[in-house]
């Protein structure tokens with residue numbers, strides 16, 4: 001048995017009693033929209049959106065769940081809206097392009113707290129703070145046992161609810177929530193040959209309120225971010241919502257320039273995300289939380305869910321609002337869309353005039369010959385992750401430490417493609433959804449799947465292997481003709497799950 005051939009040592013810090021992973025392989029759109037923070041007006045920066053397609057500047061639960069609305073996620077009953085800022089690369093001449101997102105978003109629902117209850121209808125929340133430009137904590141985090149048991153310091157927890165993983169599928173994976181700021185461009189060029197994964201953990205303790213003035217204070221992190229004690233008055237235990245997005249930063253290896261998050265952040269410490277509950281009903285979500293407890297975490301192992309093909313999800317997109325049509329959020333363009341200043345910190349970022357909002361002129365969108373905004377900021381440094389130490393680093397969604405057998409195991413996986421495919425639970429072959437166009441054509445897969453990475457998740461004493469398979473996708477670069485980075489990027493990642501029993 002392969003599971004015996006693979007000697008896998010696991011270190012899981014904390015254990016969710018169950019979880020599932022919602023794949024939302026395609027974006028519903030991107031643009032300066034944020035119906036939670038800036039309802040009805042132009043948002044200060046670009047976000048990328050997944051989930052419910054009946055979406056715009058004023059979106060609410062009722063819109064997301066309206067008859068005839070769609071979702072880009074794989075479960076038909078989930079029209080929730082999930083969004084994060086876009087990641088950009090700015091060349092040293094000032095020209096800026098959005099980095100290609102790889103494989104959409106994974107939104108994990110993990111049951112770390114006891115007796116998780118469903119988000120109420122109308123519930124929405126924001127995690128993270130776009131103004132932050134500094135993280136002074138130690139790296140890696142100090143041992144969880146040294147953290148306060150009383151979660152009064154929400155700022156401390158919020159800063160540790162962000163993760164930046166350097167992806168190199170030939171090395172041991174880094175644990176989740178490992179780094180709390182973005183690595184330097186040089187570090188990424190040298191080490192992160194498969195790109196960057198950005199993670200965001202949402203607070204899972206709640207007052208029961210659907211929202212609050214700052215869209216945050218109706219929820220709070222438990223004392224260890226994902227588990228632990230809730231603050232007084234935050235007695236609702238929601239599922240631990242965890243976003244993962246992967247960005248093809250490796251497409252810019254060797255190019256002179258810098259990575260920027262859309263709100264003008266080269267540090268990553270201001271990373272944030274938003275969620276509007278858009279499940280069919282609170283009761284349905286509660287039933288899913290109660291019944292979808294298969295250790296695999298696969299949505300296909302929950303009979304309650306109606307799965308839809310990724311090719312259907314890919315057709316779920318929203319129309320760009322009229323006032324944003326000239327934004328050119330994908331680039332190439334001069335600087336961030338639109339006129340967002342780069343703020344290096346470490347002081348908090350300050351507000352800036354939002355182009356097109358309330359009398360602020362929208363600048364020319366054409367590439368000017370005199371690019372404006374590039375300047376090298378101070379470098380953030382990190383020592384390289386020592387793979388042998390990641391086993392004890394904090395994390396827990398994907399914490400895996402492989403012995404030297406892992407490489408052999410991987411080689412085996414890629415040399416036995418048919419058994420890999422047939423062991424995919426649920427037997428629904430993931431559709432070749434493209435993250436660029438809604439109807440890509442697949443090239444022949446005669447060579448068999450090329451497993452370029454595996455990572456592992458655990459539940460109790462079960463180990464789940466996630467094999468990341470490389471597939472060539474012929475990209476019809478209609479919406480993206482201007483971006484060489486995207487046109488050159490022809491890789492699509494499938495995630496397959498292979499549960500392994502472990503003794």
Ligand SMILES: *[C@@H]1O[C@H](CO)[C@@H](O)[C@H](O)[C@H]1NC(C)=O
Pocket residue numbers: 091093094095367368369
């Ligand atoms: C800036 O540099 C990039 C990469 O070399 C290039 O693609 C782009 O056209 C340049 N922009 C301008 C305005 O020359």
Ligand SMILES: *[C@@H]1O[C@H](CO)[C@@H](O)[C@H](O)[C@H]1NC(C)=O
Pocket residue numbers: 114115
């Ligand atoms: C969870 O629910 C069970 C059964 O209703 C109850 O006995 C237990 O005290 C609850 N735990 C918490 C932490 O609320």
Ligand SMILES: *[C@@H]1O[C@H](CO)[C@@H](O)[C@H](O)[C@H]1NC(C)=O
Pocket residue numbers: 294295296301425426499
């Ligand atoms: C969990 O799902 C697997 C398929 O991946 C299935 O074989 C197994 O029986 C399920 N377990 C339970 C408890 O339903």
